[in-house]
Amino acid sequence: MQILVSGRKGAPNNAHAARVPFDDVLRNSSVVFVACPRVRDTMRLISHTEFSLMPRHAILINVSRGGIVDERALIMALKARQIAGAATDVFLHEPAGPENSVLLGAGTEDLNLVVTPHSAWFTESTRLNFMACLQKNIVSWVKEIEYGDWSLQL
Known part of the structure; x- marks a missing residue:
């Protein structure tokens, strides 16, 4: 598998950078994995134009934030079979x-679309690991207060 890391949408090509121009990533990827912050510049990052660049066999996976992928454009791309799935x-x-x-609306039941809650990371083992890390940090913090050079002012 070849992994392409996209440059910012619309940014000029930098021959010395390890990033591939955004449009080239879309044109040459079988799987497009979207993981970026939701800011003004990333809203509707993937919409009608971007779906038209993607190969028909492409699959889009969005784990970033809502609004980065234009939901209406995605449904239209899936219905028109512009992309294979999402x-x-x-x-x-x-x-x-x-x-x-x-x-989740009517007419999406037969599309090659998988939707899950954003809490999919919240497994029992992840939760237990998180609680253990939290406990360790609290104990370290309390020890610092008890034995450190400063005292807690309440």
Whole structure:
């Protein structure tokens, strides 16, 4: 597998950078994995134009934030078979339901679309590990207060 890391959308090509121009990544990828912050520049990062660049066999996976992938454009791309499939665990409006998300609305049942809650990372082992790290940090902090050069002012 060849992994391409995209440069910023619309940024000039830098021959010395390890990043590939955004449009080239879309044109040459079988799987497009979207993981970026939701800021003004990333809203609707993937929409009609971007879907038209992707090969018909491409699959889009969005684990970033809702609104980065244009949900209506995604549904249209899937219905038109512009792309082969998509998966997401984020929605423009959360909590998502058929009343506020086109991804869960009527007519999406037969699309090659997988949707899951954004809490998929929340397994029992992850939660236990998180609690152990939290406990360790609290104990370290209390020891620093008890034995450190400063005292806690309440």
